[in-house]
Amino acid sequence: MWNDGVQTLPVAELRRLQAERLRAQVRRLYERVPFYTQRLDAAGVRPDDIETLDDIARLPFTSKCDMREVFPFGLLAVDRSEIVEAHMSSGTTGKPVVDAYTRGDLELWGDVMGRTLDMGGVGASDIVQVAYGYGLFTGGFGAHYGGQALGAMVLPVSSGNTHRQLDTLVDFGTTALCCTPSYALYIAEYAAKHGVDAAALPLRVGFFGAEPWSLEMRADIERRLGIKAFDIYGLTEIIGPGVGAECPGQDGLHIFEDHFYPEIVDPDSGRPLPDGERGELVLTTLTREGTPVLRYRTRDITYLMPEPCACGRTSRRIHRLMGRTDDMLIVRGVNVFPQQIEQVLLRVADVEPHYRIIVDRDGSMDTLTVEVEMSESLFSDDLGDVLALERAIERELHAETGIQARCVLVNPQTIERSEGKAKRVFDRRKVTTHA
Structure with a gap:
């Protein structure tokens, strides 16, 4: 196990370490970051008030909006001369979020992503193909640094150019692939279309x-x-990928708690919930130097799984994001998550894993x-079969979500493919048409 001394700390020792790091981080932010000085003062909290991990509930939350308001350097906890790299969110709905890294932060990033890849058995003999985007997006660099930390050969292909992705998989004998799940499916589809049996390649883990x-x-x-x-988990506001990952047991994602303290x-x-109860994941960076954050509201819905894991790691796990x-x-007054719809579609034969949800x-x-999309075989079948399958899917969607939905099977290859994050939801209720 990569860095096993830390990952298998006795729980009591882990909690002691977390409390120590939390106290130090709060004091550091209070003294160095005016944004947090003001927030803590407004909450009536001083660094000396934080004595135990339970006291974290006294600290103010940080939101994405907060981080945008202090763009670009309002959360720096070090002199700007100590920053050696910066990444940003896409900023498609406003100012982007900036994550600035010291050399220590980059070492930390390599370590937690090294743990991530190690969970899938990646080591120095592996060839890691990184098909996440490089640039300001954190995905490519995070996987890159993790592979390097383990001593693996890293192929920085970046996202897109699927023909080159496939050639690289074949020519280099790639053994580990890092990308979005929708792009992994597209690569598999592309390979089949071009006569390559992807399952016969040396690739063994993703x-x-x-x-x-x-x-x-x-x-x-x-x-x-x-x-x-x-499954791996991360977000730009915290460090990028490397906040948590599945171990071989694949029963929840271990949060690397010695660096990122989780709450639900x-x-x-905003009331803290006990382990096992579903709610919003909140994360505090315990060791980040460049842009640390207190109680960041991720908006991700999950719950904490405190039960011991058979792999021997003592960090708590989160359930797969819900x-x-x-x-x-x-x-119509009913809460519906896109994943519920995806789960239904992927249980159905004769359809492809490419879809759009239109509200x-x-x-x-x-x-x-x-x-x-219907499969090629269904496309050549009788129209009655297509209509029957649409009605069957509608019944399954109603059973899963509790609301009536319309299913439309479209021709193969007609839904736009994604080389990065797939856009699947189109909520047209928000569009106002002016005469």
């Missing part, structure tokens, strides 16, 4: 994240590529339409 995906999609990826697929809170009230508070759809409004009534 690390997929940056977008929601279901267990059914995992099974589809594993079948098409002939690999074991691991009620999404509405949706987000900000991409949850409310359709619209007909007068005062919300409508939900799911477009999904």
